[in-house]
Each structure stands twice: as C-alpha cells, then as structure tokens.
Amino acid sequence: MNADRDIRYDWSREELASLYAEPFADLIFAAQTAHRRHFSANRVHISKLLSIKTGGCPEDCGYCPQSAAHEAEVKAGKLKDKDAVLAAAAAAKAEGVARFCLGAAWRAPKEKDLDLVCEMVREVRAMGLTACATLGMLTAAQAAKLKAAGLDYYNHNIDTSPEYYGSIVTTRSYQDRLDTLAALRDAGIRVCCGGIVGMGESEADRIAMIHTLATLPKHPDNVPINMLMRVKGTKLADAPPLSPIDLVRTIALARIAMPASIVALAAGREHMSDETQALCFLAGVNAIFSGDKLLTTANPALEHDRQLMARLGLTAASLSGE
Ligand code: SF4
Numbered sequence: 216m217n218a219d220r221d222i223r224y225d226w227s228r229e230e231l232a233s234l235y236a237e238p239f240a241d242l243i244f245a246a247q248t249a250h251r252r253h254f255s256a257n258r259v260h261i262s263k264l265l266s267i268k269t270g271g272c273p274e275d276c277g278y279c280p281q282s283a284a285h286e287a288e289v290k291a292g293k294l295k296d297k298d299a300v301l302a303a304a305a306a307a308k309a310e311g312v313a314r315f316c317l318g319a320a321w322r323a324p325k326e327k328d329l330d331l332v333c334e335m336v337r338e339v340r341a342m343g344l345t346a347c348a349t350l351g352m353l354t355a356a357q358a359a360k361l362k363a364a365g366l367d368y369y370n371h372n373i374d375t376s377p378e379y380y381g382s383i384v385t386t387r388s389y390q391d392r393l394d395t396l397a398a399l400r401d402a403g404i405r406v407c408c409g410g411i412v413g414m415g416e417s418e419a420d421r422i423a424m425i426h427t428l429a430t431l432p433k434h435p436d437n438v439p440i441n442m443l444m445r446v447k448g449t450k451l452a453d454a455p456p457l458s459p460i461d462l463v464r465t466i467a468l469a470r471i472a473m474p475a476s477i478v479a480l481a482a483g484r485e486h487m488s489d490e491t492q493a494l495c496f497l498a499g500v501n502a503i504f505s506g507d508k509l510l511t512t513a514n515p516a517l518e519h520d521r522q523l524m525a526r527l528g529l530t531a532a533s534l535s536g537e
Contacts (some may be wrong), residue, residue, distance in 0.1 A: 219475065221252065222474060224266065224430055224431075224432075224434075225430070226430055227426075228422060230327075231468060231472060233426060234471060235262050235418065235421075235535070236481055237332055237420050239460070240462060242467045242498075243467055243497055243498055246468075246470040246498050247472050247497065247498075248498070249474035250470055250474070250501070252441075254501055255473045256322050257476055257528055258501065258530055258531075258532050259501055259502060259503060259530070260314065260479075260502035260503075261311065261313060261314075261503060261532070262264075262314035262347065262501070262505070263303075263312045263314070263316065263505055264316040264477075264504050265304075266318050266320070267295045267318065267332070268293065268317050268318075269290070269320055270283075270292060270320055271291025272321065274322050274387060275450075276374070276383065277382070277383045277384065277414070277449065277450035279378065284450075287448035287449050297338055300339075301335070301339070303343075303463065304338075304344060305341045308343070310340045310517060312348055312373050313345055314346075314367075315344045316370065316451065316504075317335060317339075317346075317349070317350075318350075318370075319332070319348075319350045319351070320348055320499065322352065322386070322387070323351045323352040323353050323354075324351060324353070324508045326465060329361070332348060332364075332378055333360060334364075336365055336366050336459070337364050339366040346365065346367050346368075347366070347367060347407060348366055348368075349369065349371065349407075352371075352395045354401065355398045355448075357398075358395075358398040358399050358402035358404060362403055362404050364371070367404070367405055368404065368405045368406070368437060369399050369407065369448075370437075371395050371406070371407075371449070372392075372410050372441075373389065373393070373409075373410055373424065374392075374410045374414075375410050375411065375416050375424050376419070378421065379417075379423075381443050382415075383414060388514075395433075396408060397432075400432065400433055404435070406436055407435060407437035407439060408435035408437070409437075409440050410440065410441070411442070411443050411482070412440065412441070412442055412457055412462055412465050413442050413445075413456065413462070414443050414454055415424050415451070415454045416421070421461070421468075425468045426472075428469070435478060436476060436477065436498065437478075437479055438469050439466060439502075440466050440478065440479065440480060440500075441482040442457065442462055442483025442484075442487070443482075443483065458535075459487065463491070463498045465493045466480070466498040466499055467498040470498060470500075477491035478502065480492065480500045481504055484503065484504075489523050489526075492523060493527055496527060502536055503520065505517050
C-alpha cells in the first residue's frame, strides 16, 4: 500500500474516541503499524531548545512559569546576544543534535527583535543545523520574514481542546493560535504544533485536541506532546496527576491520526520512568528534546537519554534526517 494513502483529514471525534478506547495492545499495534509505514522503526530525532528570552511574558498560559501573571521563580531576562546563542548551537551540534530551537517568552515578536532572531536563524542554518523557533503569535509578514531567513520549523501549540482552552489561557484565543498556524503554512514554514496533557482536562478534551490537529488543512510536520510540569507558583501547580497510560494512549492516537508527522515527547520526561518513556516510543514517539533544561524546567541529561536509547535499540536521526 502506498504509505501516503493512510493520511486522512476527515477524522471524526467519535472515530478517534473509539480508537482511544481500544484495548491497549490493539491501540499500540495500530500505532506501531502506522509508524512503520512512514518512518524507520528505531530512529529518533533529537532537538535542543534554548530559551533566548526568558520570563516576563504578558500572556497568562496557566501552565507556564514564564508568565508575568504567575509567581513562579523565573526571572525576566533580555534577549540573549547572538554570540551566546551561536555558542550554544555549536555545543548542541557537537553533542550530535540535529535541530536547534530558539524560544522566546513573547506574546508576539517586535520587529526589531524579529530582525535579530532572523540573524540568529541564518547563522544556525549556516552551521548545518535545522533551525526552529517559537516566538509567540506571528503575522503573515513576520512568517514570511522568518522563511526568508531560512527558518525550517516554527512551534506554536494549540495546547488543548477548543472547549477546555479558555480554562487555561485567557489572553489569546484558540482562533489566534489557528491564525498563526495558517500564516506559517502560507509562508511555507514547517509547522510544529501539539499540546499538553495532565492539565485537568478530560479524556474527551485530549481526543478533541488530537482531532483539531488531525483535521487542520495540513497535518503539523511535528506534533509535540507535553506532560504538564506542575510548577510552583503557576495556576496549574496543583493539577491532578495524569496516568502515564493516558499519555501513551494520547500519543498512540496522534501517531495513528497523523501517521506521517514526527511525534515528539516534549516536556515532562524528567518525571517519567524509563518504562513510561519506552511505552511512549512504542506508541509512536520519534523525537525528544535533549539537554538538562527545557526552556526553564528540568529535562533528563543527555547521558541518561543516550543510555536509555541504547537499551531500547534506538538511534539518533542524523543531520540529514536519516
Ligand atoms: S507559554 Fe509562551 S506565551 Fe504562554 S505565558 Fe509562557 S512564554 Fe508566554
């Protein structure tokens, strides 16, 4: 069968809900089957995320320690200078990382800051790395500017279901997020878009989040699934913990519904056992973020990731993506 024939945009929520509720082994088998139609079974993409402007963000995303609305212990900083960013990119490349992502805690970039980020993007690409950025909302003109600078991927998450979204973020709408995704698609930038589980959402919300992603005009090229990091001082610091089985089911659903997209296990790995992470790989994860920090929260050290990947027989995708 032609691998692309299983790429669909007409999923219904009911169909996805019945997949989510399958016996666990059947769900994982379906996810593995979809995965192997589109990807090498044991290859994992490794990215590194650097915070280039930390804290003091005017948005009120309930999970985020960088929001000025929260009392988390994150100090607001200025935009990092280019040399420091490029030194971090060179170090990531030396560690075997293929994709370098620049993250800034902005509602949307100001033009002068965007010009500086564009310079960074040009130089990160000149090093032979894939360049990714996450800078908040973008207009069509800003997306075009980043594309001209050579940006490969832009991350902008929908966070959760359309119904639950208002309980998590009030300073920007779901539609604002969809508009930025449209601007990225129109500019020809590859889209990295996923969400967060464990924010007190229902099973129906997790399914609806995957449904939104899988029925966009084009599936995101990358789908990061995050497990909430319950950071002290944020609105969601006391959210009830989510069973790892629900995380794995959500990942499997993403893999089946968007079989040709890279599915990343993003935030939250620090608190996951090796066994939970192994189940996530089995359910279709083929990307992780490396390094001991993910923007402002802890992440497993590279050495631990190397050991876990070796024990599971996983290898890192090279700079060419192979
Ligand atoms: S998630 Fe991004 S936009 Fe939301 S508060 Fe944090 S840094 Fe700001």
